[in-house]
Amino acid sequence: MSMIAAFYGGKSILITGATGFLGKVLMEKLFRTSPDLKVIYILVRPKAGQTLQQRVFQILNSKLFEKVKEVCPNVHEKIRAIYADLSQNDFAISKEDMQELLSCTNVIFHCAATVRFDDTLRHAVQLNVTATRQLLLMASQMPKLEAFIHISTAYSNCNLKHIDEVIYPCPVEPKKIIDSLEWLDDAIIEEIAPKLIRDWPNIYTYTKALGEMVVQQESRNLNIAIIRPSIVGATWQEPFPGWVDNVNGPNGLIIAAGKGFLRALKATPKAVADLIPVDTVVNLMLAVGWYTAVHRPKSTLVYHSTSGNLNPCNWHKMGVQVLATFEKIPFERAFRRPYANFTSNNFTSQYWNAVSHRAPAIIYDCYLRLTGRKPRMTKLMNQILRTVSMLEYFINRSWEWSTYNTEMLMSELSPEDQRVFNFDVRQLNWLEYIENYVLGVKKYLLKEDMAGIPEAKQHLKRLRNIHYLFNTALFLIVWRLLIARSQMARNVWFFIVSFCYKFLSYFRASSTLKV
């Protein structure tokens, strides 16, 4: 019997960010392994014209939850969506709902955040810092609370090279920042933002670091733990391999590369590609929830959910495997044949951007204009290059994350728990994982049917022929222009032609002699 699964039985669990990538996988696993849990409260806001109920309905009826319905047929009754906006005071939760949350919650998983790298400082602080403080305040009024699990990121201290499982202080106190945002206007905030974030690469990682400090400062007598995942990727095993549902992180780049838009990347091939499957992160979260509640460590423990020091893979290996998978399972209607170049040199990167990205986009837009259609490729290409530039920081550096606490926890689990809540990334086979990942992007993000693979392969063959034809035509045009303008080019041309003529004559003469 799994001790962790048993622990969550009969419990009331509060999840923020349950509609996000990590949150959905967390709910799925909880329902599947502890179908006798009492209730999962989720803090949700209406979005994209959908009510809370419609959002929940959509999640529960998605492919991700297919297995849950077999084990826990009354899952709809065990999920309680509470209207909340984490950027508002008291999260805009009604009094009755708040009362219920305060009196019933046993465990909190705080996943909600803005993960946009370019968010405004005001919004990012509101969500990643102030909301965390507010939730901790709520937690301190929950008599039945056993554990509070805060999800941060392994990159919250990416200004350091070696990162231990400790909370590092930030140069400016979070409280000072929260207070000053109350009276400063937006224009001034955006002006001071770069000075505040110093050597952090973006507002996201900086505000997540502030969030951790808030956890440390406001922990009171609560049982708290912090989990720091690195780059969260598609599922490895559960509920099935390759599940993914947004374009964040590597996902968007895999689409851009598979569709032939992105053919070069400024990346350091030997740098560690610290991906971690989402189900591994979720297993660790559930194990940490159990351990924190049952063993009540004296201080707030930080757990790294990273792969680099236990089972490293670099960007070269990852890129090669992604490309190999595109050969086997191509994406439909590619713009160009997937091909890739990693370069860590600025000049070469600019060159590839001009030749491999912008020029084909401009040519294609000219073609669209000439055929009476609206040009769109240059805009799309600019969007992709902007995204790539935001991610470049992370694919050109390596970090070392120590994993003492995570390894300690692994050794504390019973063999059954180690199996059911496996977060031992040493068992991960990268080649198999990446192949399933790319397949998952095709199926679950692009919604492409496997039956379309032969046609996709044909399309790639056509693109290859167009590519050869285009290159030959370009060569001939350039050559013709050179001959018209340069004596030297004409001499070279006559030399080649006479050489070919002589070779052919010799060949013909020798074959006549043999006869």
Ligand SMILES: CCCCCCCCCCCCCCCCCCCCCCCCCCCC(=O)SCCNC(=O)CCNC(=O)[C@H](O)C(C)(C)COP(=O)(O)OP(=O)(O)OC[C@H]1O[C@@H](n2cnc3c(N)ncnc32)[C@H](O)[C@@H]1OP(=O)(O)O
């Ligand atoms: C030696 C040879 C080897 C071979 C080499 C082969 C190499 C070639 C390519 C190989 C193929 C790829 C291989 C894998 C590469 C992996 C690279 C992985 C890099 C990963 C780095 C991640 C670092 C993460 C660190 C921290 C992790 C975290 O803690 S949190 C989660 C991370 N958060 C994010 O990822 C959010 C990032 N996104 C943003 O901040 C914003 O979206 C933006 C700033 C990037 C863009 O904002 P903007 O306002 O311009 O646009 P937006 O409104 O958001 O979107 C507009 C449209 O663009 C789509 N979109 C958004 N993001 C992406 C994306 N990442 N990729 C593609 N498309 C994206 C979005 O859906 C919108 O589309 P429409 O709705 O249709 O308009």
Ligand SMILES: NC(=O)C1=CN([C@@H]2O[C@H](COP(=O)(O)OP(=O)(O)OC[C@H]3O[C@@H](n4cnc5c(N)ncnc54)[C@H](OP(=O)(O)O)[C@@H]3O)[C@@H](O)[C@H]2O)C=CC1
């Ligand atoms: N994905 C990754 O690579 C990594 C993620 N993390 C951390 O994991 C956690 C989850 O990330 P992930 O699932 O990928 O992110 P998502 O962007 O997929 O999910 C974010 C969640 O936060 C919710 N949220 C955002 N703003 C509000 C708001 N104002 N009120 C209520 N809810 C809100 C979103 O709700 P809605 O659906 O309404 O937008 C969504 O449920 C975050 O803390 C992130 O920092 C850490 C490392 C890597």
